[in-house]
Amino acid sequence: MPTKQLTYAELAAVWGVSSEAARKKVEGLRLPRQPGNDGKVRVLIDLDDVQHRPQKPKSDRKPPGDHPEVEPLRQHVATLQAEVERLVILANSNRADFERERERAEKAAADLMALADRLAEAEQARSARLVDAEKARGEADQARSETAKVQAEADSLRAELLSWKGRPWWRRALG
Numbered sequence: 437m438p439t440k441q442l443t444y445a446e447l448a449a450v451w452g453v454s455s456e457a458a459r460k461k462v463e464g465l466r467l468p469r470q471p472g473n474d475g476k477v478r479v480l481i482d483l484d485d486v487q488h489r490p491q492k493p494k495s496d497r498k499p500p501g502d503h504p505e506v507e508p509l510r511q512h513v514a515t516l517q518a519e520v521e522r523l524v525i526l527a528n529s530n531r532a533d534f535e536r537e538r539e540r541a542e543k544a545a546a547d548l549m550a551l552a553d554r555l556a557e558a559e560q561a562r563s564a565r566l567v568d569a570e571k572a573r574g575e576a577d578q579a580r581s582e583t584a585k586v587q588a589e590a591d592s593l594r595a596e597l598l599s600w601k602g603r604p605w606w607r608r609a610l611g
Contacts, residue, residue, distance in 0.1 A: 441470070441478040450483065 442450070448458035462469065468480045600608060 439480055439482045441480055443472075443476045443478055445476075447479060447481065 444455040444459045444462070447462070448455040451458060451461075453461075462479050462481075465486065467486070469477050470480070472478050
């Protein structure tokens with residue numbers, strides 16, 4: 437059949453669709469168009485070469501779930517859901533382990549802080565005892581030196597007494 441120039445309305449009547457659907461089909465096929473003197477666009481088309489097969493009405497189409505690949509996909513979704521449930525259970529178990537270990541770590545840290553406090557107190561007591569011991573050593577050294585002075589004075593007085601006793605009586609009396 438030779439090519440014809442048809443308006444969108446005429447083409448729609450031939451194909452049995454709306455004029456808007458005919459316009460979209462012509463745009464998709466990139467057929468040559470020309471505006472006419474009456475303001476209507478005419479399409480240059482060979483109706484034997486360009487066949488239009490409109491889609492079946494929606495009521496005649498297969499339902500969306502009636503595809504053969506749907507059942508394996510549903511099985512895969514069920515497998516994935518089971519895996520997700522298993523991972524949720526594992527995550528909850530890991531969360532419980534984490535919480536238990538965190539509590540143990542906090543208790544160990546508290547025990548360590550208590551031991552550090554006790555060590556600091558013991559160190560302070562030790563340094564206080566060392567200060568007291570140093571003070572006692574100083575006092576003991578001072579007492580020893582005083583004792584040594586008194587001992588030396590006593591020795592000198594004994595020596596003087598002995599020398600005085602060693603004199604004859606008349607020298608002792610006269611001086």
